[in-house]
Amino acid sequence: MASLKDLKNRIGSVKSTQKITKAMQMVAAAKLRRAQEAAEAARPYAQRMAAVMANLSTAMSGTPGASPLLVGTGKSDAYLLVVMTADRGLCGGFNTNIVKKARERVLALQAAGKDVKIICVGKKGADQLKRNFASLIVDKMDLSGEKKISGATSARIGDKIRHMFENGEFDVCELVSAEFVSVISQKPRAKVLIPAIDAIDEGVERPDLGGAVYDAEPDEETILNVLLPRYADTVILSALLENVAGEMGAKMAAMDNATRNAGELIDKLNLVYNRTRQAQITTELTEIISGAEAL
């Protein structure tokens, strides 16, 4: 049996761990609120953009001059997966779930005979995917340097993807990230980014023009060419923001669990400590009494 001193040390160390997890939980809660606000604030822009894109794309997709960003290259041989994870661990199964989804996607695509490339956004995903698919990872980006996720961050990722697309390195691009369902639930999902025509939700609300058609200036094609990259950036940005919110939610839940577990452990250790102490006293007393009797 462990000595009293050992037990005391253990209780002390569990207590300080509990303090840390408690603090991390509170930090995550505060960050979650901010992340949710940011995701919320970005929504109107994304919604309006999606509505405009839906309008334009239906008008443009039939024409021969349509941008490949919109209608695709006409092939689907090479896939680019952009896997978005967090930069830090200690957030439960959050990163693992995203990576699992990405792995399933890669294996499914490979089984179908497609060529797969991966860009990892976020450190944790890169670390985990390296084990199985090191040769497929073409680029890694980590966002730990960014204080705040902004349009510039998503533009950087978007530029990279477009650059690769223009060089013909892939035909279809998918984003793998976490969908923020609620604070305690994040669902990993894969979403098509390029060709954009597949990315536009059927459910997008289209404004009722009352039978009138849009006048466009300069013309629809130019507008579409200006908007397509921006649309992709918007999709990336909202995925990033949602990911951050999901990460914080997962972290909060994980740390809450850890704090509770530490509390239980402390209770148990305290019980053992008290029992051991009493046993020791009893032994000492017995010894003294039997000693006195012997005299």
Next chain:
Amino acid sequence: MADKLHFDLVSPERRLFAGNVDQVVVPGEEGDFGVLPNHAPFMSVIRPGAITVIDGGVETRTFIHGGFAEVTPAGLTILAEEAIAVADIDTAKLAQDLSDAREDVSVAKDEEAREQAAALVAKFEAMQAVVAH
């Protein structure tokens, strides 16, 4: 004129304005245009410049960079990559930024950096033109 125009100004980070106004003048790619209530459906790319919101005789100007305007029967929506109220532009800082950006152009090491710096110069010049107006 009882009718009002519903006007939304949104940037990727947040919604900057939402409400009813009398008129909005937008610097379109091919020239300025004014939007009044019941305008026909219309969309346009916006060149860097200031939009003017007129409501109850009061004019408010906002600098827009990288924008897009859409007019539907429901109103006018402007999607702007960047937007700042003209009254909030710090002229001293702007002049400093502009000269910094110009310097960046002249010392840029490669084509990409030069292009980036040149884009910044163009943006700051547009801002200055708006302030001077």
